[in-house]
Amino acid sequence: MQASVAPVTITALEGIPLVQPGDDVAGLLIAALKNAGLIPQPQDILVVAQKIVSKAEDRYVELASVEPSPRAIELAAVTRKDPRLIEAILSQSAAVIRAKPGVIIVETSHGYVMANAGIDQSNLDPGSAQARVLLLPEDPDRSAQKIKHAIDANFSTDIGVIVSDSVGRAWRLGTIGLALGAAGVPSLLDRRGEADLAGRRLEVTEVGFADAVAAAAVLVMGEAAEGRPAALVRGLAWGNAPVKPAAALVRPKTEDLFR
C-alpha cells in the first residue's frame, strides 16, 4: 500500500549557455525549461544562481579601473588581499564586521553578512583571469521579480523565483545555498499559529523557507564544470501564506548578537 505523500522534486536545468552582459536570463531559462519538458506550474519555484544574474546585469568590475581608498589599503594590509578587491568590497558594503588575514566579512548594502560582500573571482569566463570580479546583483529581490514576471507571462502561470548564492557560515564548515533574492514565495514562512502534536502553540516556528529551498536546489546545481545554473523545485505548496521577498530574511540589527 502506498501511503506516502507526493514527493518534492528538484530538477537541474541543463544546457544553459555561458551568460554574457545584456543577455536575457529569463529567456534562457524559458528555453531550458521547454527543452527539459518542464512546464512551470503555480507554486513551482525556479532557483537561479546569482552568478548568471550578475553576469547578465553586467555587475563586472575591472580591477584595473579601481582606485583603492586609504581605508581599502589599510584593510588590504590586514587581510592580505588586493586593495582593489577590498575597494570593490567596500563599495558594496554598509559596514565591515570582521577583518583578519585572509578574511573580510561585511554587511552588504542589502543587509547580508557575508565574506567578501559576496564578490568572487571563480567561474568567470575564460580570458577574464584575475582582471575582473563579479558583484552581487544590485537588488536581488528585483532581479527575481523580473525573472518571475517574464516566466509567468510566457507560461501563463504564477511561480516563485529565488536568486541563490553559496555562502559560508560562522560556526560550520562548508558552503550552503542561500536566498539572495526572491519573488512569489513566502521567504519567511510564519507557522506560529499552528498547534503542535500536543495541542499547544508552537514557540518558534518562523521558517527560513527561501533559504532552505535555495540550499536544496544548490545541491543539484553545478558550481563547477557542469554548468547547471538553475533548478526547478516542485511540490512545496504554501497555500495562502503571504509572499515575502528575501529582504524579509535579514535579522534586524537590534537583534544582532554577533556584530
Place this chain on the structure above:
Amino acid sequence: MQASVAPVTITALEGIPLVQPGDDVAGLLIAALKNAGLIPQPQDILVVAQKIVSKAEDRYVELASVEPSPRAIELAAVTRKDPRLIEAILSQSAAVIRAKPGVIIVETSHGYVMANAGIDQSNLDPGSAQARVLLLPEDPDRSAQKIKHAIDANFSTDIGVIVSDSVGRAWRLGTIGLALGAAGVPSLLDRRGEADLAGRRLEVTEVGFADAVAAAAVLVMGEAAEGRPAALVRGLAWGNAPVKPAAALVRPKTEDLFR
C-alpha cells in the same frame, strides 16, 4: 526533447506513531518505508528528526528533578528563563557564547553553537506540559550510525542517514534544517579538486552537504501536527567521495571569528 537530468526527490514518511522512550526508531522507520513502497537504495539519504531520536533515547529531563547551580541562577536572571532549564542547558554545554534577555546561545558538548543547547519544550507528548524538556541525542553521529546499520541490514543496502534539527541563524530570520548527526554521507564534501568553467581551480568549494540535505528534507517534514518526522532523499549521488560524520561540519575554534 527531454534534456533534463533525473530529478532529486524528497518524500516525507507518513504514519510514524508518537515515539516513546525505548522505542526502536529504526524499526518504525523501516515499517514506514515499506508502507510507503520505498525500498532504500545505495546513496539514498534518510533524514530523521532529532526529536524522535531523542525521545527513543529517553533524553527527557524532568525539571522538578533539576537543582540549579549558582551559575544557572545568575544566567536565568540575565535571560529571564527558568533556572532549571538553564541548568539543563549548561549540562549540555561546553561554553556560553551569548546571554541576553530571552536568549542564551551556547557551544554544546558536540561543538555546535546553538540557542538553548538545542533543548526545546515544544512538540512534547500530551501531558508532559512544562514539566520536562528534551535534550539533543548524546552523540547524534552515533545515533545516525545505529539507524543506518539497522536499515542497511533490513534492506541489504548502503544508505545515508542524517539526524536533523531546525535551528536559528545569527544574521537571518527563520529556522532552517541542519545535520546534527550523519552516517554514510560525505557531510563535508570537498570539491576543491574540480576545475571551474574557465578551467581554473575552484577557490572555496567545500560544501556543507549534510546541512543542505537536512535543510531540504526539513521542508517536507512536519514540525507541527502533521507528524512526519522523516523523509527519504533520493538522487544525490556522491560517487566515491569519502563519508564523514556531521562532526566534520564543526568549524574549529581557531577559525571562529564570532565567539
